Amino acid sequence: MDWTLADGPLTTPWTTSVSPTDPLPEHPRPQLVRPDWLNLNGVWEFSAATEDAPAPFGENLPERVLVPYPIESALSGIARHEDFMWYRRTFEVPVGWRERVLLHFGAVDYRATVYVNGHEAGTHKGGYGSFSFDITEALLADGPQELVVGVEDRADATWQPVGKQRLVPDRGIFYTGASGIWQTVWLESVPDTYTTALDMVPSPTDGTLALTVHASTPDTAFEAIVRDGGDVVSRTKGVGTADLPVPGAKLWSPASPFLYDLEVVLATGDRVTSYFGMRSFGVEPDADGRLRFTLNGEFLFLLSTLDQGYWPDGIYTAPTDEALRFDLEQHKVLGFNTVRKHIKTEPDRWYHHADRLGLLVWQDMPSTKLGRPPAGAQRQFEAELREIVTQKKSWTSIVGWIPFNEGWGEWSLDDTGRIADEVKALDPTRLVDAQSGYNLPDSFGDSGRGDVVDLHDYVGPATPKPDGTRIAIDGEHGGIGMEVDGHMWFEDGGAYEMxxxxxxxTRRYVENQRDVLGVALANGLSGAVYTQITDVEHEVNGFLTYDRRVAKMDFQEVRAINEQIIRECG
Structure with missing residues (x-):
């Protein structure tokens, strides 16, 4: 049985560019690259399963799924939800690979159990974090190797973090689910001792990059080489950590997103390439004594859209890397300098594109369903939040973390404040927005913690004010919509104003943004977030239709008012 694209309400300009033999072929981890890797995306065998079904070792499964598109998507070829499912394929290890073989998953929603040649390689719980297993001992000497992945995803039937996924979309602000493998699966060849992760903290004031090299063997010596194009900036040796000199640093900013290349070589021979930007985030009083955000010591107004990362053909997964980059490129065209990634995460390449394009990113934690989660779900939420922050804290573009949105899944005001403090301790270099939109009914209110006072108002704008320890942002406003026949998910659409x-x-957008400018100047705002970059399912309040085929405003007029806001509030 061959894979076929399933029917769906809409396609995008990239739908037909998806290759069943080589979907999303780009290296999936741009901040830790080795030359020897093998992409396992493509057509896999698939079947629905039951909770206690035995793993189908050696069996041909009846359906075909295109990995890494979630099974609800048209691009997967399945286009339905399953609570339990099996994936199966075979692969061959390339000749000449080194001592160890790692199997990587960008993300699987929600609970995954992985088998190689009938041996359990490991399990992972959580739909948004990446995970890896050393499968060396499970490999056969040669020939085909069998890979089987069991997945459970009961979505909002449980208290697991789901963001805006719902088993039954509400034709409102909650959407189609995204179950199973939804980011790239790949193999990598490594020596016995190898780098597992790099933590990078730039300090333009000191002219250094604080580098932590995590290795499979503790206390492993390394050499780090910083390059500006073909020129070596510095060479530094260390064990575990080192401060890398970056004299006369070229600063990263939305206007000039300069990135340095980095190479890290372990004494044992493992060699990886990476990159970083030199920039600093801060909070300083302006001439009126109001706390405001600074980038590289200068005031910058964080003008953002709400970006939900949904696609009509791939749901959670952009059809191609070009499509993934497209939405970010449109932010630059429209004159924005920031993106709020709304209760979803993205593949590493999305943050890589933001780094290179010069866009700052507010990163939300995906929420649970509405309500107050029980104790076990609270602990799991916090574990997944820590995983996200730990895995993403070296991206140059991420400016702040948002643990809670509008009180969704919040369980106590004290714990909201504690969580904000713990995220700040985990990553003290960035802002923490404890509760975006704490003025909404599901929220317990203001915890007083974190670095941001954040209110929502539709169509707004909201009118928060900084206090003695926190800057203020309008966390969501706007949401003005327009239907475009032939480019909608449903037969009709909705918004906060049509x-x-x-x-x-366009006129209403400009008026709304002029109101933002007035509030920003009067109240000392540090940022504002307009809803939203594209339509999503029933919501038709994007700059672009859901299929990305129609621009719904005059982009030149949008850019003009946006640039005015950034200029006058800087």
Whole structure:
């Protein structure tokens, strides 16, 4: 049985570019690259399962799924939800690979159990974090190797973090689910002792990069080489950690997103390439004594859209890397300098594109369903939040963490404050926005913790003010919509306010942003977030239709008012 694209309400300009033999072929981890790797994306065998079903070793499964698109998506070829499922394929290890073979998963929603040649390689719980297993001991000497993955995803039937996924979308602000493998699966060849992760903290003031090299063997010596193009900036040796000199650093900013290349070589021979940007985030009083955000010591207004990362053909997974980059490129075209990644995470390449394009990122933690989760779900939520922060804290573009949105899944005000403090301790170099939109009914209110006072108002804007320890942002506003026949998920769409045509929608956007400018100047805001970059399912309040085929506003007028806000509030 061959894979076929399933029917769906909409396609994108990239749908037909997806290759069943080589989908998403790009290296999936741009901050830790080795030359010897093998992409396992492509057509796998698939079947629905039951909770206690035995693993189907050696069996041909009846359906075909295109990995890494979630099974609810048209691109997967399945286009339905299953609570339990099996994936199966075979692969061959390339000739000449080194001592160890690692198997990597970008993300699997939600609970995964992985088998290689009938041996359990490991398990992982959580739909948004990456995970890896050393499968060397399970490999056969040669020939085909069998890979079987069992997945459980009961979505909002449980208290697991789901973001906006729902088993039954509500034709409102909650959408189609994204179950199973939804990011790249790949193999990598490594020596016995190898680098597992790099933590990078730039300090432009000191002219250094604080580098921590995590290795499979503790206390492993390394050499780090910083390059500016073909020129060596510095060479530094260390064990575990080192401060790498970056004299006369070229600073990273939205206007000039300069990135240095980094190479790390272990004494045992493992060699990886990476990169980083030299930039600093801060909070300083302005001339009126109001706390405001600074980038590299200068005031910068964080002008953002709400970016939910949904696709009509791939749901959680962009059809191609070009598509993944497209939404970020449109932010630059529209004159924004920031993106709020809304209660979802993205593959590493998305943050890589943000780094290279010069876009700052507010990163949300995906919420549970609405309500107050029980104790076990609370602990799991916190574990997944720590996983996300730990895995993503070296991206140059991420400016802040948002643990809670509008009180969704929040369980106590004291714990919200504690969690904000713990995230700040885990990553003291960034802002923590403890509760975006704590003025909404599901929230317990203001914890007083974190670095940000954040209110929502539709169509708004919201009017928060900084206090003695926190900057203020309008965390969500706008949401003005317009239907475009032939480019909607459903037969109709909704928004907080509707406009009849492009001129009217553009006029209302400009008016709304002029109101933002007035509030920003009067209150000393440090940022604002407009909803949203694209339509999503029933929501038709994007700059672009859900299929990314139609621009719904005059982008030149949008850019003009956005640039005015950044200029006058800087």
């Amino acid at each position: 406009a009849p045509d492009i001129p009217a929608l």
